Amino acid sequence: MKRMLAILLAAVLAMAGLSGCGDKKETGTAETSGGSESGEKKDAADFKVGLSMNVLVHPSYITMEAEIRKGCEELGYEYVCTDAQESLDKQISDIEDLAAQGCDVIFVNTYDPDVLTPVINNVAAQGIRVIAVDNALSDEAQLATTIQADNHQNGVLVGNFVADTLKGQDIKIVCISGAKGAEVSRVRRSSFIEGIVEEQLRQGSDAKVEIVAQAYTEWFADATVTAMEDIMALNEEFNVVFAEADVMAIECYKILQDAGMLDKVMIVADADGQKEAFELIKEGGAYKATGLNSMTLLGQTAVETAQKIQQGETSFPYRTYTPSACVTIDNVDEYYDPDSAF
Numbered sequence: 001m002k003r004m005l006a007i008l009l010a011a012v013l014a015m016a017g018l019s020g021c022g023d024k025k026e027t028g029t030a031e032t033s034g035g036s037e038s039g040e041k042k043d044a045a046d047f048k049v050g051l052s053m054n055v056l057v058h059p060s061y062i063t064m065e066a067e068i069r070k071g072c073e074e075l076g077y078e079y080v081c082t083d084a085q086e087s088l089d090k091q092i093s094d095i096e097d098l099a100a101q102g103c104d105v106i107f108v109n110t111y112d113p114d115v116l117t118p119v120i121n122n123v124a125a126q127g128i129r130v131i132a133v134d135n136a137l138s139d140e141a142q143l144a145t146t147i148q149a150d151n152h153q154n155g156v157l158v159g160n161f162v163a164d165t166l167k168g169q170d171i172k173i174v175c176i177s178g179a180k181g182a183e184v185s186r187v188r189r190s191s192f193i194e195g196i197v198e199e200q201l202r203q204g205s206d207a208k209v210e211i212v213a214q215a216y217t218e219w220f221a222d223a224t225v226t227a228m229e230d231i232m233a234l235n236e237e238f239n240v241v242f243a244e245a246d247v248m249a250i251e252c253y254k255i256l257q258d259a260g261m262l263d264k265v266m267i268v269a270d271a272d273g274q275k276e277a278f279e280l281i282k283e284g285g286a287y288k289a290t291g292l293n294s295m296t297l298l299g300q301t302a303v304e305t306a307q308k309i310q311q312g313e314t315s316f317p318y319r320t321y322t323p324s325a326c327v328t329i330d331n332v333d334e335y336y337d338p339d340s341a342f
Contacts, residue, residue, distance in 0.1 A: 149292065
């Protein structure tokens with residue numbers, strides 16, 4: 001299926017001061033969030049942190065959970081983690097159980113932005129601070145804050161990079177997406193296209209972008225293999241493979257390598273900053289860029305926020321962003337950690 005993106009796309013994309021590839025944005029918005037504001041300082045030994053995961057199998061989330069666990073243990077907090085194994089019904093029950101266990105803070109990671117809103121609001125009404133991590137939730141949810149990478153900024157920066165690299169060329173994209181209906185998936189995809197179009201317009205050229213094929217993979221590597229093989233069987237012409245996370249882009253790289261096509265395409269992702277992706281970027285081959293979404297930093301920021309709550313702070317930005325960057329061969333050494341678990 002082909003979908004032509006006309007130049008009018010730029011008119012409906014809200015843009016404000018896009019910066020060059022590698023720029024960073026470290027702060028969230030100034031608007032404060034909902035939730036209770038007790039302002040009570042608690043002893044660390046009496047402070048309990050819960051983490052509700054919709055699924056805990058992806059390496060990125062395993063890394064994030066390990067960082068939260070480590071931080072809580074170092075601060076002397078009691079810590080409980082639940083894995084709903086992709087069941088929203090179980091995740092609702094998990095959140096209720098964490099509240100019943102006396103958690104002071106509950107971190108929530110899920111793919112559906114709306115379904116959990118009633119249970120989150122019920123928990124917040126009990127004086128428990130609820131914080132979304134990585135994936136945003138509904139604006140109706142009474143959250144203390146949302147901690148995440150700035151997916152929009154990362155997507156725009158990577159899109160800028162692609163348009164600059166392929167200046168003057170028609171851009172034909174294979175789009176490998178995460179979860180259908182997930183807000184984070186939509187933002188990563190739309191901001192990437194936004195970045196391409198705006199950079200093409202800045203160059204003074206027409207916005208020539210075509211998505212020649214797209215598939216959802218639920219963020220799984222094996223589903224990516226199947227999806228990419230099916231797409232290649234269509235014999236569509238493309239020069240960019242875009243994935244919404246490195247875990248999928250890496251699998252696409254392997255398939256294109258086996259097919260002898262790495263000299264014909266560029267591969268990019270706009271999220272994760274996975275170590276294996278950094279290593280491919282360092283090689284200077286077809287894997288050209290990724291967006292910085294450090295799960296280690298995300299976990300550390302979550303623990304820092306919990307500590308602020310334990311010490312009595314009550315006011316937080318509506319969103320708390322970790323730094324953004326488009327990581328390419330020009331700056332990959334700034335971010336690559338050979339000892340990283342992810």
